[in-house]
Amino acid sequence: xAKVTVxxxxxxxxxxxxxxxxxxxxVRTARRYGLRPGEMxxxxxxxxxxxxxxxxxxxxxxxxxxxxSLLNLLEKAPVREGLAEVFxxxxxxxxxxFSPGVRLPKNYDxxxxxxxxxxxxxxxxxxxxxxxxTAAKDLRxxxxxxxxxxxxxxxxxxxRPADIVREAYETGxxxxxxxxxxxxxxxxxxxxxxxxxRIRGGEPLKAWDVACALSCALYDLAERLKG
Numbered sequence: 111x112a113k114v115t116v117x118x119x120x121x122x123x124x125x126x127x128x129x130x131x132x133x134x135x136x137v138r139t140a141r142r143y144g145l146r147p148g149e150m151x152x153x154x155x156x157x158x159x160x161x162x163x164x165x166x167x168x169x170x171x172x173x174x175x176x177x178x179s180l181l182n183l184l185e186k187a188p189v190r191e192g193l194a195e196v197f198x199x200x201x202x203x204x205x206x207x208f209s210p211g212v213r214l215p216k217n218y219d220x221x222x223x224x225x226x227x228x229x230x231x232x233x234x235x236x237x238x239x240x241x242x243x244t245a246a247k248d249l250r251x252x253x254x255x256x257x258x259x260x261x262x263x264x265x266x267x268x269x270r271p272a273d274i275v276r277e278a279y280e281t282g283x284x285x286x287x288x289x290x291x292x293x294x295x296x297x298x299x300x301x302x303x304x305x306x307x308r309i310r311g312g313e314p315l316k317a318w319d320v321a322c323a324l325s326c327a328l329y330d331l332a333e334r335l336k337g
Contacts, residue, residue: 256283259274
């Protein structure tokens with residue numbers, strides 16, 4: 111059965127970088143949770159002072175974007191029943207896969223703890239059948255010969271989510287959208303895009319709104335295929 115592949119691109123999801131591990135803001139957070147700095151996710155809502163010394167800090171430290179976007183896509187019938195699959199592409203290049211049977215924590219702190227484990231160990235749970243794991247070392251390896259339909263506010267072409275999803279289903283191309291707070295896509299991602307399009311509508315959409323629009327379009331596709 112053909113599947114629609116959805117990828118959260120250049121997700122602002124990473125462990126605390128070593129260069130700010132000793133910052134007072136980071137140390138206080140680590141003590142509060144009983145963790146070492148390197149066992150926690152970078153979070154702009156908590157570590158905003160420490161982050162200002164990092165390169166391209168404005169693109170980083172937003173696990174909430176990933177959390178909300180995944181909640182709008184995973185655990186939905188199109189994913190559970192095999193019509194769609196969801197991946198997260200990190201800014202360090204790795205691509206993370208999610209089992210159709212995964213149940214993400216709704217609690218934000220628990221989600222951060224789970225994803226920190228995945229980034230440290232390459233999988234979760236640590237033993238047994240993985241529900242979340244590293245699928246590829248970079249986006250190029252992950253895509254292989256597949257195309258990438260890149261959803262971007264800068265695209266000249268506008269299309270409805272239903273048309274985007276149908277094209278992905280029929281051609282095997284992946285659908286990718288940004289999961290970082292601001293700024294353009296990297297040159298690496300742009301070089302892999304075989305098509306750029308923006309979702310038809312008025313104002314630019316947040317990442318979780320894009321995820322919701324795609325989720326609804328996947329439900330519509332599932333109904334048409336059954337019909």
